Amino acid sequence: MDSEKQQAQSGGDEQAGRRFVYQDDELLDKGFDWVQVKRLGQYLKPYSKQIIPVIITMMIVGALTKLLNPLLIAYAIDNVLRESAPRHGDTTLLLQCVAGMLTLYVIQWAANNYRIRFTNKVGQKVIYDLRHDLFKNIQSLSFRFFDKRPAGSILVRITNYVNSLQDLFTNGVVNLMIDCVQLIGIIFILLFYNVKLGLAIIVTVPVMFMVSTRLRVLIRRSWQVVQTKQSRINAHLNECIQGIKVTQAFTQEKENMAFFDQMNLDNHKSWNRASMLNQTFNPIIEVTGAIGYCILFWFGSHLIQQEEITVGLLVAFATYIGHFWEPINRLGQMYSQMLIAMASSERIFEFIDEKPNVAESASAKALPKVQGNIELTKVEFEYEPGRKALKGIDLSVKAGESIALVGHTGSGKSTIINLLCRFYDITGGSISIDGHDIRDVTVSSLRSQVGIVLQDTFIFSGTIRDNIRFGRLDATDDEVEFAAKAVRAHEFIVNLPQGYETEVQERGNVLSMGQRQLISFARALLADPRILILDEATASIDTETELKIQEALKTLLAGRTSFIIAHRLSTIRSADKIIVLDHGVMMEQGTHEELLAQKGIYYGLIQAQYRFLREVG
Numbered sequence: 001m002d003s004e005k006q007q008a009q010s011g012g013d014e015q016a017g018r019r020f021v022y023q024d025d026e027l028l029d030k031g032f033d034w035v036q037v038k039r040l041g042q043y044l045k046p047y048s049k050q051i052i053p054v055i056i057t058m059m060i061v062g063a064l065t066k067l068l069n070p071l072l073i074a075y076a077i078d079n080v081l082r083e084s085a086p087r088h089g090d091t092t093l094l095l096q097c098v099a100g101m102l103t104l105y106v107i108q109w110a111a112n113n114y115r116i117r118f119t120n121k122v123g124q125k126v127i128y129d130l131r132h133d134l135f136k137n138i139q140s141l142s143f144r145f146f147d148k149r150p151a152g153s154i155l156v157r158i159t160n161y162v163n164s165l166q167d168l169f170t171n172g173v174v175n176l177m178i179d180c181v182q183l184i185g186i187i188f189i190l191l192f193y194n195v196k197l198g199l200a201i202i203v204t205v206p207v208m209f210m211v212s213t214r215l216r217v218l219i220r221r222s223w224q225v226v227q228t229k230q231s232r233i234n235a236h237l238n239e240c241i242q243g244i245k246v247t248q249a250f251t252q253e254k255e256n257m258a259f260f261d262q263m264n265l266d267n268h269k270s271w272n273r274a275s276m277l278n279q280t281f282n283p284i285i286e287v288t289g290a291i292g293y294c295i296l297f298w299f300g301s302h303l304i305q306q307e308e309i310t311v312g313l314l315v316a317f318a319t320y321i322g323h324f325w326e327p328i329n330r331l332g333q334m335y336s337q338m339l340i341a342m343a344s345s346e347r348i349f350e351f352i353d354e355k356p357n358v359a360e361s362a363s364a365k366a367l368p369k370v371q372g373n374i375e376l377t378k379v380e381f382e383y384e385p386g387r388k389a390l391k392g393i394d395l396s397v398k399a400g401e402s403i404a405l406v407g408h409t410g411s412g413k414s415t416i417i418n419l420l421c422r423f424y425d426i427t428g429g430s431i432s433i434d435g436h437d438i439r440d441v442t443v444s445s446l447r448s449q450v451g452i453v454l455q456d457t458f459i460f461s462g463t464i465r466d467n468i469r470f471g472r473l474d475a476t477d478d479e480v481e482f483a484a485k486a487v488r489a490h491e492f493i494v495n496l497p498q499g500y501e502t503e504v505q506e507r508g509n510v511l512s513m514g515q516r517q518l519i520s521f522a523r524a525l526l527a528d529p530r531i532l533i534l535d536e537a538t539a540s541i542d543t544e545t546e547l548k549i550q551e552a553l554k555t556l557l558a559g560r561t562s563f564i565i566a567h568r569l570s571t572i573r574s575a576d577k578i579i580v581l582d583h584g585v586m587m588e589q590g591t592h593e594e595l596l597a598q599k600g601i602y603y604g605l606i607q608a609q610y611r612f613l614r615e616v617g
């Protein structure tokens with residue numbers, strides 16, 4: 001290892017380690033769980049009458065034809081090839097045997113082919129259904145759910161865990177059944193043709209099975225450790241790429257490298273360990289298999305001498321032993337695959353079963369088209385038990401009024417917005433719109449009448465037109481352009497290389513902050529909500545854009561009830577009512593002039609802002 005790397009690993013680790021904290025993915029160590037098997041079985045139900053019987057038939061045909069071949073070989077040896085055979089040298093019989101073998105191979109090939117095709121079809125459909133259910137439920141979950149979980153852990157469930165089930169459904173289950181049929185068939189044939197020799201060979205089975213299963217568990221665990229290490233690397237990579245600008249600006253590349261190298265080394269070591277364990281598996285299986293062969297030849301020769309069995313049968317037994325280790329080996333593998341699948345499905349179903357915290361009551365009705373009168377009565381809220389984010393907020397807003405929310409950071413402004421949209425449910429008091437308590441109406445009917453423009457405007461990958469149309473999917477091109485013109489966004493859009501058809505990447509990195517805001521205004525205008533919530537961007541923008549945004553805002557807010565987390569003096573001043581929050585308590589409310597006259601918190605905030613503007617100006 002070169003010195004730079006060594007230094008990186010020793011010197012920077014401690015410091016870098018303090019900055020990056022990653023929760024390891026849970027190790028999927030679970031026992032066999034029938035509840036999960038039954039639950040997964042439900043996903044197979046739609047195919048239980050048509051496709052699954054075909055798969056089972058093909059599987060049995062494939063396994064049986066494989067079992068018959070050694071018997072044909074034994075027959076050919078004992079009846080044609082051996083010197084003392086009754087039809088020694090009978091080419092016709094030999095050809096018939098060869099033709100029989102060929103036919104068996106063709107049947108086996110066709111059966112396997114159809115089985116694989118149908119199994120893949122069912123397997124892929126099951127995975128499709130699982131992903132559908134998972135995504136559908138995750139989308140409906142409330143903010144509280146996402147507050148508690150890092151995006152990475154949700155992604156792992158949708159990708160890694162579902163993939164591990166994909167292996168089970170496309171290969172695992174059917175291979176398991178084939179292996180069982182094959183094993184039972186071989187044991188039956190061995191015992192049927194010679195009980196003594198059969199038993200002598202079968203004795204090795206439990207030994208082989210135990211070794212195989214135990215070792216597989218160890219191997220599985222060690223690969224899970226590798227997976228965990230890789231997840232940490234991925235999380236780190238993701239964070240570093242997202243934060244690359246900050247890293248470069250603060251010249252932290254070396255420290256990041258040190259941390260990454262340590263993770264990389266950890267991963268490398270765990271991979272070596274897993275791979276070594278893996279390599280011990282085959283020799284152990286081979287040695288156990290060799291013992292089986294020794295027993296067969298020693299005891300088999302003895303039985304031939306005593307004329308209890310024929311040479312042909314010994315050859316057939318030898319072939320069966322060869323087929324023996326395959327399923328036993330695979331069963332061990334399958335067992336650990338099943339355990340992983342059990343644990344994966346448990347986690348997937350946890351997400352599928354998760355209920356939104358914002359529960360809709362059974363009697364919830366659709367909120368009729370609203371005017372926009374809003375009443376907050378003694379509203380209390382806590383994100384975590386015992387820590388109140390809002391304390392007894394009383395507020396009455398008439399339709400069409402604009403309310404500016406101001407206050408220090410952490411004072412509860414965004415919380416009021418979160419509660420109005422019912423992203424969280426209040427823990428005390430009530431909120432009503434036009435006299436309807438928002439807990440008594442359906443969430444979708446409420447949110448469809450409340451437009452929200454966030455400070456961190458989210459631009460999806462797609463064209464500018466698509467992004468504006470996100471406000472109302474059935475809007476025509478003309479309506480999209482009309483909305484863009486109304487909020488003064490049209491001008492900059494038509495100057496882009498492909499105008500409205502310009503492709504923007506996720507998060508709209510190629511657009512300026514002001515441009516992103518204008519797009520989100522157009523989006524909100526197109527949705528035409530009666531109530532509008534706006535989190536103003538704080539980033540300083542040039543005076544021209546500021547003026548444009550002010551003009552756009554006038555158009556956007558006209559005739560709507562609006563709540564604005566206000567940062568711009570111009571917005572605050574023109575608001576009908578200003579609410580001043582401090583530590584979750586509403587300290588002052590009134591117009592700009594009224595509050596200035598009070599010379600309270602608002603007066604202080606405005607003074608501070610003027611001072612700041614004078615200093616930077």
Ligand SMILES: Nc1ncnc2c1ncn2[C@@H]1O[C@H](COP(=O)(O)OP(=O)(O)OP(=O)(O)O)[C@@H](O)[C@H]1O
Pocket residue numbers: 147383384389407408409410411412413414415416
């Ligand atoms: N998801 C959350 N989980 C737990 N606590 C939260 C969460 N969101 C906010 N809080 C806490 O609730 C309080 C109010 O936060 P809120 O986001 O409403 O403040 P704010 O006035 O909007 O602040 P800012 O101006 O910085 O955006 C803060 O103490 C904050 O730490």
